[in-house]
Amino acid sequence: xxxxxxxxxxxxxxxxxxxxxxxxxxxxxxxxxxxxxxxxxxxxxxxxxxxxxxxxxxxxxxxxxxxxxxxxxxxxxxxxxxxxxxxxxxxxxxxxxxxxxxxxxxxxxxxxxxxxxxxxxxxxxxxxxxxxxxxxxxxxxxxxxxxxxxxxxxxxxxxxxxxxxxxxxxxxxxxxxxxxxxxxxxxxxxxxxxxxxxxxxxxxxxxxxxxxxxxxxxxxxxxxxxxxxxxxxxxxxxxxxxxxxxxxxxxxxxxxxxxxxxxxxxxxxxxxxxxxxxxxxxxxxxxxxxxxxxx
Numbered sequence: 001x002x003x004x005x006x007x008x009x010x011x012x013x014x015x016x017x018x019x020x021x022x023x024x025x026x027x028x029x030x031x032x033x034x035x036x037x038x039x040x041x042x043x044x045x046x047x048x049x050x051x052x053x054x055x056x057x058x059x060x061x062x063x064x065x066x067x068x069x070x071x072x073x074x075x076x077x078x079x080x081x082x083x084x085x086x087x088x089x090x091x092x093x094x095x096x097x098x099x100x101x102x103x104x105x106x107x108x109x110x111x112x113x114x115x116x117x118x119x120x121x122x123x124x125x126x127x128x129x130x131x132x133x134x135x136x137x138x139x140x141x142x143x144x145x146x147x148x149x150x151x152x153x154x155x156x157x158x159x160x161x162x163x164x165x166x167x168x169x170x171x172x173x174x175x176x177x178x179x180x181x182x183x184x185x186x187x188x189x190x191x192x193x194x195x196x197x198x199x200x201x202x203x204x205x206x207x208x209x210x211x212x213x214x215x216x217x218x219x220x221x222x223x224x225x226x227x228x229x230x231x232x233x234x235x236x237x238x239x240x241x242x243x244x245x246x247x248x249x250x251x252x253x254x255x256x257x258x259x260x261x262x263x264x265x266x267x268x269x270x271x272x273x274x275x276x277x278x279x280x281x282x283x284x285x286x287x288x289x290x291x292x293x294x295x
Contacts, residue, residue, distance in 0.1 A: 001051065002051050002052075003049070003051070004020045004050075004056065005047065006019050006021055006046070006049065007019055007044065007046055007075075008043050008044065008045045008047060009204065010204040010205065015029065016028040016029070016058060020049075020051070026051055027054060027055050028049055028055070028056040028058050029057055029058070030057070034058065034060075034061070039061060041061060042064075042073050042074040042203070043203040043204055044064075044203075044205060044212075045061050045074045047059075047061055047062060048060040065106070066107050067105060068101070068105050068162060071214060072203055073162065073205075073214050075160060076105075076107045076160050076161070077156075077159035078108055078156050078161045078162070079098070079101075079107050079109040079161070079164060080109075080110050080112050080152075080161055081098040081102070081109055081111050082114060082163055082164065082169050082174060083111070083165055083166070084114050084118070084168065085114070085116055085120075085140075086115060086119065086120070087115060088168050090113075093276075094165075095277075096236075096281070097281060099131075099136065100232070100235025100236060100281060102235075103234065107162075110138075110152070110155055111127070111138045111139070112165075113127065113138065113140050114141050114170040115142065115143075116147070119140075124140060129271075135237065139151050139152050139155070143177050144170070153178060157209040157210050157211065158211045159211040160205065160211050160212045160214070161208070161212070162213070163175065163213060163214070178209065179209060232278055232282040232285055233278070235281065238270050238274065239253065246258065246259045247259070253275075253278070254282070261275070
């Protein structure tokens with residue numbers, strides 16, 4: 001038996017499929033003491049394991065940089081929030097929910113606007129005015145003909161990337177253009193770990209442009225139905241930047257006087273659409289907490 005390190009590429013039915021740093025695939029279980037701790041183990045985690053042949057026992061989860069809850073994946077380098085310019089029309093609330101989930105999980109995000117040829121006049125300027133000052137790259141692409149993909153590849157190559165966004169925005173077309181061999185590689189990985197394509201509810205990492213993409217049902221339909229964050233302000237960079245500037249500690253930035261956030265909205269320093277999204281997400285979190293208390 002030898003001690004090895006590697007990365008979990010997929011979890012399934014209590015088994016963990018680890019690609020060792022030595023290039024060997026290991027089918028692993030988890031040592032009992034980790035189970036007793038009820039520690040969340042995710043695809044993307046770096047681990048230590050005791051290996052015997054191509055089987056192993058995970059003994060330690062190494063420190064992670066971040067953890068996305070839905071889908072459950074660790075050590076993500078980028079979240080690519082994919083939305084269409086039209087058909088379907090984009091929702092500022094959905095954009096902000098996805099970016100908020102990434103921000104709360106400490107995952108950098110890039111906003112990818114597909115179907116650029118359908119964009120109404122002034123559309124890109126409007127979105128760039130909202131998101132670029134916050135540090136979110138805003139990229140225009142036309143996945144159906146491959147336009148604008150070089151800038152996206154330059155951003156996400158050699159990285160672990162989660163693609164998320166509503167259905168119908170062209171994520172699959174985008175991925176096929178980014179890497180035409182992706183479906184073939186999916187089949188190869190699936191043969192190794194024993195499942196067909198898109199039959200799992202668990203996150204899986206697939207080789208992609210020198211790094212990985214996270215494969216979930218529908219290639220990254222991140223579940224926004226249940227927001228995983230304690231405080232809506234955690235998901236908004238411009239609100240976090242004004243932490244402690246309000247008159248009252250614990251300010252909710254909704255009804256309190258002398259609120260730095262509301263003052264910034266009134267002055268045009270925070271986009272009104274972002275503030276509206278914050279208020280909506282805050283309401284959803286409150287309703288979610290209330291439902292949890294009743295159950």
